[in-house]
Amino acid sequence: MKENNSAIMLTGRIDSNNAQAAEESIRAALRGKDCAELVLDAAALDYISSAGLRVLLRLRKDHPELVIRNVKPEVYEVLEMTGFTEMMTVEKAYKTVSIEGCEQIGRGANGAVYRIDNDNVVKIYNDPDALDDIKLEREKAKLALVLGLPTAISYDVVKVGESYGSVFELLNARSFSNILAEEPAKFDWCVKEYSDLLKKIHSVIVPEGKLPPIKEKVLFWAKQAAALLPEAEGGKLIGLIEAVPEDPHMIHGDYHTKNIMLQNDEVLLIDMDTLSVGDPIFELGQIYNSFIGFHEVRREGIKSFQGFDFETGKRFFGESLKAYLGTECEAKLREVTDKARIVGYCRLLSRLIRHDMLDTDTGRAEAELWIRELTELVRTADTLTFSKNELTVEAAAENLPEVLRFIEERIAAAEPSAKTEMQLSVAAEEIFINIADYAYKPGRGKATLRVETGEDGTAMLTFIDCGTPYDPLKRPDPDNSLPLSEREPGGLGVFMTKKLTDGADYEYRDGKNILRIMKKL
Numbered sequence: 001m002k003e004n005n006s007a008i009m010l011t012g013r014i015d016s017n018n019a020q021a022a023e024e025s026i027r028a029a030l031r032g033k034d035c036a037e038l039v040l041d042a043a044a045l046d047y048i049s050s051a052g053l054r055v056l057l058r059l060r061k062d063h064p065e066l067v068i069r070n071v072k073p074e075v076y077e078v079l080e081m082t083g084f085t086e087m088m089t090v091e092k093a094y095k096t097v098s099i100e101g102c103e104q105i106g107r108g109a110n111g112a113v114y115r116i117d118n119d120n121v122v123k124i125y126n127d128p129d130a131l132d133d134i135k136l137e138r139e140k141a142k143l144a145l146v147l148g149l150p151t152a153i154s155y156d157v158v159k160v161g162e163s164y165g166s167v168f169e170l171l172n173a174r175s176f177s178n179i180l181a182e183e184p185a186k187f188d189w190c191v192k193e194y195s196d197l198l199k200k201i202h203s204v205i206v207p208e209g210k211l212p213p214i215k216e217k218v219l220f221w222a223k224q225a226a227a228l229l230p231e232a233e234g235g236k237l238i239g240l241i242e243a244v245p246e247d248p249h250m251i252h253g254d255y256h257t258k259n260i261m262l263q264n265d266e267v268l269l270i271d272m273d274t275l276s277v278g279d280p281i282f283e284l285g286q287i288y289n290s291f292i293g294f295h296e297v298r299r300e301g302i303k304s305f306q307g308f309d310f311e312t313g314k315r316f317f318g319e320s321l322k323a324y325l326g327t328e329c330e331a332k333l334r335e336v337t338d339k340a341r342i343v344g345y346c347r348l349l350s351r352l353i354r355h356d357m358l359d360t361d362t363g364r365a366e367a368e369l370w371i372r373e374l375t376e377l378v379r380t381a382d383t384l385t386f387s388k389n390e391l392t393v394e395a396a397a398e399n400l401p402e403v404l405r406f407i408e409e410r411i412a413a414a415e416p417s418a419k420t421e422m423q424l425s426v427a428a429e430e431i432f433i434n435i436a437d438y439a440y441k442p443g444r445g446k447a448t449l450r451v452e453t454g455e456d457g458t459a460m461l462t463f464i465d466c467g468t469p470y471d472p473l474k475r476p477d478p479d480n481s482l483p484l485s486e487r488e489p490g491g492l493g494v495f496m497t498k499k500l501t502d503g504a505d506y507e508y509r510d511g512k513n514i515l516r517i518m519k520k521l
Helices: 019-030 050-062 073-081 131-146 176-182 184-203 215-226 231-243 280-291 301-306 310-325 330-354 361-380 397-414 418-439 492-500
Strands: 008-014 039-048 067-071 089-092 103-107 111-115 120-125 156-160 163-169 260-263 266-269 390-394 446-453 458-465 503-509 512-520
Touching: 008 019, 008 050, 019 050, 039 050, 039 073, 067 073, 073 089, 120 156, 131 163, 176 184, 176 260, 176 301, 184 260, 184 266, 184 280, 184 310, 215 231, 215 280, 215 330, 231 330, 231 361, 280 301, 280 310, 280 330, 301 310, 310 330, 330 361, 330 390, 330 397, 390 397, 397 418, 397 446, 397 458, 418 446, 418 458, 418 492, 418 512
Parallel strands: 008 039, 039 067, 067 089
Antiparallel strands: 103 111, 111 120, 120 163, 156 163, 260 266, 390 446, 446 458, 458 512, 503 512
């Protein structure tokens, strides 16, 4: 036994032959000391028998806060197998790994990933006291794997300088950032795989209590950002975040191309410490930051982070969003992007505040841009939630092409005939133009279109506006038997809509006109 400033050292073997002497030596070292916590350093302990375990039990009885540190793997296995790791604090010894000269292949919010040899990578945590974080990430990664997501599981923990790291087996794996930078021809392939995996993540329902809600974190960002906005917009921003409903679907929380790996033709997700649950807009806001937001002022910064230039990042975000939403409709893409930007700018402004960057030249330039953009976005936003089957646009005739395109995309899977598709488009045009011309007159407002298709092959189009209450279905049908000179103006569009569809209904609810039309495809 040896004593150092903070712990009593255990050396060699503790077995039946020397267990009593070992215990006497430890108690002698403690005599005359007021030790609230007994710490045993097992870095030099090679073996412990059942006799040695009984010594530990007696010491724990007198010192309930007993801690055993730097335990070698072989000894740790004995302590774990016999339940000692459940009864007292036992800290395993970690081998040391150097990352000098190693390639950085990944980067996340809480650390960076380096390749240490052909078979293995190590994630180094920013926090030097990261053992609890490592344990939590391993549990999250196991949960993700059980729930069907392709991810790597750490098999070892190591010391790297003053911090800790998790070791993963990733044989010859390459990040999507690396592929995009070195093989531009694979851009479309990366977009598809990236968006497909994102859709898979967001389709996973997480058992209650297994992952934290991301909304709490976003609300913290919003409250910090709101302090930099005009009072009205700041209050509205917080209200928009608070209004987003709780959602049990999985969120990665740091989903960018350095955290997506390709290994032997298999796409793997890494950096799982940010896993949470929530509405997908919270994920999209952070994705926007990774490719655009962080780099809007210093565009060269994306090169050192992702490995490719700003234009590539901007294009990748745009194409991935199209694939994720399943639409080419520019109005829909603008709608979701603007909502994502609200979340993204909240995080960026919060980061400036937390890192005391508002007094730097770069920080001031970034804050000026993000405050201006966020203020304008919040002024026109009604909600942060979105549906892939809904489109919200300004109720104006110039937006009709986008409305018709959105309908066409959403019913395409049902393979309607050209005639059916034309009839539905004519009916939709009549309704939308009627909203644009009359709902908000003399002002302007928004219209929402929802497109749903049933298993029976019926499409239902729902038009929603907050304009003057009006039920067009109550309007009498025009008398087509009269000469044109004797007919009352108006009403023909509604009449055509009824004739071209298989059903329609109207209601006024919660200050909204809601008109539905049905059509067999």
